[in-house]
Amino acid sequence: xxxxxxxxxxxxxxxxESELTSGRxxxxxxxxxxxxxxxxxxxxxxxxxxxxxxxxxxAFEPPPDPLRFSFNPVTLVVxxxxxxxxxxxxxxxxxRYDRIALYAQxxxxxLAIPLILGVSLALSAATETNVTNxxxxxxxxxxxxxxxxxxxxxxxRSGIINIGIEGMMLASAGVGFMTYAVLGAASSxxxxxxxxxIAIATGGALALLHAVLSIRYGINQIVSGVVIxxxxxxxxxxxxxxxxxxxxxxxxxxxxxxxxxxLREIPILGPTLFEGKPLHYLMYVVVFLTWLVMYRTAxxxxxxxxxENPHAAETLGINVITIRYQAVILGGFIAGxxxxxxxxxxxxxxxxxxxxxxGFIALAAMIFGKWTPWGAFGGALLFGFARALGSRLQFxxxxxxxxxxxxEFFQSLPFVVTLVVxxxxxxxxxxxxxxxxxxxxxx
Amino acid sequence: xxxxxxxxxxxxxxxxxxxxKILEAWSLQPFLVPIYAVILSFVVGGVLIAIIxxxxxxxxxxxxxxxxxxxxxxxGSVARSVPFIGSALALSFxxxxxxxxxxxxxxxxxxxxxxxxxxxxxxxxxxxxxxxxPIILFAGFSGGFLWGxxxxxxxxxxxxxxxxxxxxxxxxxxxxVRWIVNSRxxxxxxxxxxxxPRTEEIASTAVxxxxxxxxxxxxxxxxxxxxxxxILDFVLRRTTFGFETITVGTNPHAAHYAGIGVxxxxxxxxxxxxAFAGLAAASEVSGTNGFxxxxxxxxxxxxxxxxxxxxxxNPIAILPAALLWGSLLSGAPLMQQEADVSxxxxxxxxxxxxxxxxxxxxxxxxxxxxxxxxxxxxxxSTGWTG
Numbered sequence: 001x002x003x004x005x006x007x008x009x010x011x012x013x014x015x016x017e018s019e020l021t022s023g024r025x026x027x028x029x030x031x032x033x034x035x036x037x038x039x040x041x042x043x044x045x046x047x048x049x050x051x052x053x054x055x056x057x058x059a060f061e062p063p064p065d066p067l068r069f070s071f072n073p074v075t076l077v078v079x080x081x082x083x084x085x086x087x088x089x090x091x092x093x094x095x096r097y098d099r100i101a102l103y104a105q106x107x108x109x110x111l112a113i114p115l116i117l118g119v120s121l122a123l124s125a126a127t128e129t130n131v132t133n134x135x136x137x138x139x140x141x142x143x144x145x146x147x148x149x150x151x152x153x154x155x156x157r158s159g160i161i162n163i164g165i166e167g168m169m170l171a172s173a174g175v176g177f178m179t180y181a182v183l184g185a186a187s188s189x190x191x192x193x194x195x196x197x198i199a200i201a202t203g204g205a206l207a208l209l210h211a212v213l214s215i216r217y218g219i220n221q222i223v224s225g226v227v228i229x230x231x232x233x234x235x236x237x238x239x240x241x242x243x244x245x246x247x248x249x250x251x252x253x254x255x256x257x258x259x260x261x262x263l264r265e266i267p268i269l270g271p272t273l274f275e276g277k278p279l280h281y282l283m284y285v286v287v288f289l290t291w292l293v294m295y296r297t298a299x300x301x302x303x304x305x306x307x308e309n310p311h312a313a314e315t316l317g318i319n320v321i322t323i324r325y326q327a328v329i330l331g332g333f334i335a336g337x338x339x340x341x342x343x344x345x346x347x348x349x350x351x352x353x354x355x356x357x358x359g360f361i362a363l364a365a366m367i368f369g370k371w372t373p374w375g376a377f378g379g380a381l382l383f384g385f386a387r388a389l390g391s392r393l394q395f396x397x398x399x400x401x402x403x404x405x406x407x408e409f410f411q412s413l414p415f416v417v418t419l420v421v422x423x424x425x426x427x428x429x430x431x432x433x434x435x436x437x438x439x440x441x442x443x
Numbered sequence: 444x445x446x447x448x449x450x451x452x453x454x455x456x457x458x459x460x461x462x463x464k465i466l467e468a469w470s471l472q473p474f475l476v477p478i479y480a481v482i483l484s485f486v487v488g489g490v491l492i493a494i495i496x497x498x499x500x501x502x503x504x505x506x507x508x509x510x511x512x513x514x515x516x517x518x519g520s521v522a523r524s525v526p527f528i529g530s531a532l533a534l535s536f537x538x539x540x541x542x543x544x545x546x547x548x549x550x551x552x553x554x555x556x557x558x559x560x561x562x563x564x565x566x567x568x569x570x571x572x573x574x575x576x577p578i579i580l581f582a583g584f585s586g587g588f589l590w591g592x593x594x595x596x597x598x599x600x601x602x603x604x605x606x607x608x609x610x611x612x613x614x615x616x617x618x619x620v621r622w623i624v625n626s627r628x629x630x631x632x633x634x635x636x637x638x639x640p641r642t643e644e645i646a647s648t649a650v651x652x653x654x655x656x657x658x659x660x661x662x663x664x665x666x667x668x669x670x671x672x673x674i675l676d677f678v679l680r681r682t683t684f685g686f687e688t689i690t691v692g693t694n695p696h697a698a699h700y701a702g703i704g705v706x707x708x709x710x711x712x713x714x715x716x717x718a719f720a721g722l723a724a725a726s727e728v729s730g731t732n733g734f735x736x737x738x739x740x741x742x743x744x745x746x747x748x749x750x751x752x753x754x755x756x757n758p759i760a761i762l763p764a765a766l767l768w769g770s771l772l773s774g775a776p777l778m779q780q781e782a783d784v785s786x787x788x789x790x791x792x793x794x795x796x797x798x799x800x801x802x803x804x805x806x807x808x809x810x811x812x813x814x815x816x817x818x819x820x821x822x823x824s825t826g827w828t829g
Contacts (some may be wrong), residue, residue: 029603053774118479163606167815213802222543223752223801227794234790241785242495357610360545366605419611423603 016331029101033091036108047119048077055169056121057128058114067404078381080115084108116389124396134388136272140346142356143283148362149246149369150290151331156371157294158327159307159434160214161221164228164333166359168206171228172312177350181244185197186252186348196279196344200336206232207332211325218438230377237352242268244350254348255279266340279337279345286334291373303327307432310439313340318416320439335359362420371432382421387415400408446512475518479797479806481767488645488792492784502782506789509777510770521665522731524769526551526740527669529723530747530763533591533716534676535756537605539679540712541692546594547720548744550587554618555722557586558728559735560632562645568811575648576729580667583725584718590616599706605713615742619691620716631693634734640735650728651730662730669762671719688712720744749797768793 062065084237089106090097121129148165155162170231176199177186183193192370206228213224243353244250259275294300302323305313310320338358343350363385369384389414398405453807491501511517530547537544544550561567561582594608615616626639634643644715655661679685690698691708699705723743728735750768754760770791775786799806 086464095775096692203800213798216805217802219801223797225750226748227798229745230790230794230797234792234794235786237790238491238785241787303783344648357614360606360610364610367604367607406626408526408618408622414616415611415614415618419597419603419615422607423601425595 007008017287017356018371028292029098029105032105033101035089036084036091036105039040039044040081040088043077043081043084043115048074051077051119053120053303054122058117058131059128060130060132068128071118073118076114076118078343079174080111083111104140112190113385115390116393118121120396120398123398123400124177125362126441128397129396134271134392137388137391138381138385139272140276140280140384143280144338144341144346144382145362145383146283146363146377146380147214147334148284149365149380150373151203151292151335151338151357152175152363152366153376154208154327154331154334156325156435157192157432158303158365159437160211160324160328160441161225161436162207162210162328162331163212163222163225163360163363164206164232165225165362166355166357167225167229168203168210168332169234169333169339169342169359170236170355171206171232171352172202172336173343173354174239174350175202175267176336176340177343177348178239178244178247180344180348181249184252186249192253192255192344193389196337196340197241199344200333202335203334203339204329204332205267207329207335209324210332214438215321215324215328216438219435221339221438223243233353234302236350240350252348252350271273277345279283279341282337283341286337287373287377290334294373299323299326304432306439307434310434310437314441321351322439326438339360352414362408364422367416367431368422383414383418386417450767467767470724475810475812476803476806477800478798479810479812480696480796480803483799483806483809484792484795485519485822487795488788491791492782492788497782497784500596502778502784504529504789505781506771506778509774511774512777515655515657516773518655518661519659520670520770520773521766522655522657522659522661522769523773524725524765525661525664525668526743527746527765527768528672528761529726530720530743530759531754532721532758533587533718533723533744533748534666534747534751535673535754535758535761536679536688536719537712537716538751538756539692539693540688540708540716542595542598542605542709542713542715542716544591544594544608544716545748546591546612546717546744547747548610548718548740548742549613550591550720551724551740551744552616552620553590554583554587554717555724555728555735555740556623556632556642558583558725559642559645562631562649565647567646567649570646570648572648572650572652575646576651579645579649579723579729580722583721583723583728585721587721587724588714588718591720592714593711595710598713599709620735623736624735629677631777637734641734644733645729649729650733651726653730659731661818664726664730665791667726668723671722672758673763675719679758682809684711720747746793749793753797767796791810 007359051073053072055070057068057070060069060312090104091101092100117131119128121127131276148169151165151168152162160179175402176195176383179198180186180191180195184195210224211229212220213219215226255277257275263274264270296430302313302318303326305316305318306320306323306327313323313408314320337353342354342358362380365379366376367384368379390410393405393413394407394410462642485503489503492502510517510520511786519589520598530551533547557578562579567578570578590612593612594603594605595602597608621640624633624642627635628632632642634641651662651667653660653662653665654665679689687698687703687708688700690703691705691712695705698708700827724740727739732739735758746768753767754764771789775789778784778788781784
């Protein structure tokens with residue numbers, strides 16, 4: 001991170017909780033190293049002798065004659081197994097070589113992607129799989145998570161915990177699509193964009209409710225978030241059965257794909273990065289602007305200081321209350337955009353509880369990213385990738401000793417990955433100091 | 444008490460004290476906010492019903508009769524509330540330890556499937572009910588204990604925040620039980636003859652006896668849950684473990700300096716929280732269904748969050764809160780049938796109740812109630828760091 005780190009939330013003055021729960025002899029680095037060592041041994045001894053030695057290939061776009069990267073699964077497993085063993089050895093170097101161990105572990109973690117994909121391919125009947133497509137899907141699936149994480153970021157950096165992201169997204173998806181179905185017959189392009197604006201406004205309205213409850217009335221912010229989640233669930237269910245379904249436009253036309261001229265012609269990267277749907281692109285813009293505004297403008301600094309030390313901020317003449325209202329409502333607009341993605345871009349239609357815990361996963365991505373925009377974006381990508389990989393592997397029909405790996409296993413993959421990453425590889429994340437604390441201005 | 448105080452003045456003092464306590468106990472003052480909150484929520488819901496062109500009084504009359512219209516309906520409402528007591532207990536206990544357990548949903552599933560699995564063991568059919576029922580309940584309790592313990596261990600040892608890990612574990616649990624119940628090749632616990640994916644019926648000796656044949660049926664699980672509420676209330680207020688839990692929940696640093704093993708308490712609190720959810724699931728499997736089917740547990744864990752907050756994490760207050768929740772859900776279908784109002788109105792009313800109880804300043808202002816805005820849910824974790 002190149003940003004000025006004057007207000008990084010990772011600056012902790014209180015004793016770390018892990019010190020309270022001590023009793024660990026090995027450091028985190030060594031434990032992760034041991035895990036990689038075990039995996040390396042398992043790969044070399046367990047997997048390498050049994051896996052097929054017929055060649056498999058990763059294919060890259062363009063489809064008619066894709067670029068192919070052909071490999072022998074045995075070689076792949078052996079090479080990665082050796083890398084894992086080396087990583088394990090490097091993890092036990094003296095502390096001053098810690099950086100080397102860190103890079104080795106990051107490399108090993110990244111190698112897990114070709115490993116999982118290659119081994120699954122070797123265990124299935126297919127001989128090749130399209131990798132470009134896989135990355136494409138990952139980015140698309142990361143859209144609502146990244147947007148939701150930005151919502152969380154704006155709220156939390158200003159000092160307001162928001163576990164109502166899920167409800168904000170769901171309500172915007174429902175109200176947005178309702179507008180589209182009733183006024184635009186779910187097909188007019190003008191109303192499609194009008195309804196996306198309505199969705200954004202809905203997110204903002206619920207955020208305003210959250211702000212009023214938690215700032216004006218000082219009620220527990222987690223309670224306020226739960227209220228919003230419950231309310232959104234009831235409201236959208238009500239609107240779906242009383243308005244959307246009777247309107248006869250339960251399904252419609254979603255936003256259409258477009259490509260950026262010239263750039264889309266670049267092989268491999270072009271179709272992945274420069275062809276897509278509008279809200280997906282807006283997601284990149286939102287993430288970039290979030291970083292820009294939060295770290296490069298005076299207002300962003302005010303938001304961060306309201307979340308870290310509101311009393312000090314007030315001493316400097318910052319109106320903490322106003323700043324918090326602004327930040328939370330801005331977050332709500334972003335959640336509204338994510339909601340629009342669900343009901344008007346990913347598909348055109350509304351189903352009950354269609355956000356399906358994406359708001360909570362966005363919170364996980366935000367914490368994963370240690371309350372920074374790019375970190376949270378990385379968390380969203382990781383989750384999107386795990387989901388795309390899960391459905392790809394499900395599609396490949398992987399079999400071990402004629403035992404088909406159940407599809408539920410692959411569906412749960414993104415959650416397992418997030419759990420392992422959050423628990424294992426990351427240090428303790430520290431929230432903005434004043435997050436969740438109601439604030440009363442001093443007289 | 445006042446044993447050392449001799450003389451008549453001491454006696455009248457005690458009497459005054461006693462009278463004041465009786466009056467306080469009978470005063471409606473502490474209940475006014477929740478009562479007005481419920482009324483206000485129904486007003487909000489009524490406005491919504493009126494907007495879609497239906498007479499709200501008709502709708503509410505149907506809802507009320509759906510909830511309490513006949514002895515069977517009352518029993519059905521109570522029965523519907525029983526699992527909510529368990530999930531709300533899970534949440535409350537975690538809140539007291541400063542943990543936010545969003546994972547009751549997954550702990551219910553794991554507890555339920557463990558109970559259903561143990562219930563089909565061959566020897567269970569030969570045991571008398573007095574042994575078989577505790578075994579199946581204990582199975583659910585243990586299943587939830589283990590599954591709930593995972594985020595506890597992760598929190599205490601690696602610092603992974605329980606909000607994230609429990610959400611992930613919810614999904615993992617859901618896919619796991621789906622596989623166990625759906626899989627035909629190999630058959631794991633699926634009842635291959637049943638038309639829907641579910642486990643085989645548990646041994647008849649392990650079924651909790653029925654009290655009323657209502658819809659759903661009311662069974663002895665109610666008393667199990669009430670007993671757990673009372674025990675938990677006692678544990679929290681009167682035992683060292685309860686004191687340590689609340690201290691850790693209020694201030695982990697102070698707890699550490701006071702010599703309390705913070706990590707141990709966090710793990711145990713999280714595991715016990717899961718265990719209460721597992722117990723609730725076992726009682727459902729044993730008393731209501733007789734088998735395990737994943738769909739029957741949807742939203743019970745999430746609703747537990749709201750009920751626990753409504754009850755301000757107080758184990759005894761959970762009973763009326765869960766009853767309100769369960770009976771609203773149980774009455775809603777009649778409202779839909781007779782007044783053609785979507786049952787989702789009930790969800791909106793529920794969220795409003797929680798809103799108005801939490802933001803009691805609004806209620807006090809609207810109804811000109813005396814007294815300060817009440818204490819907020821100070822036991823619920825207020826930040827990511829507890």
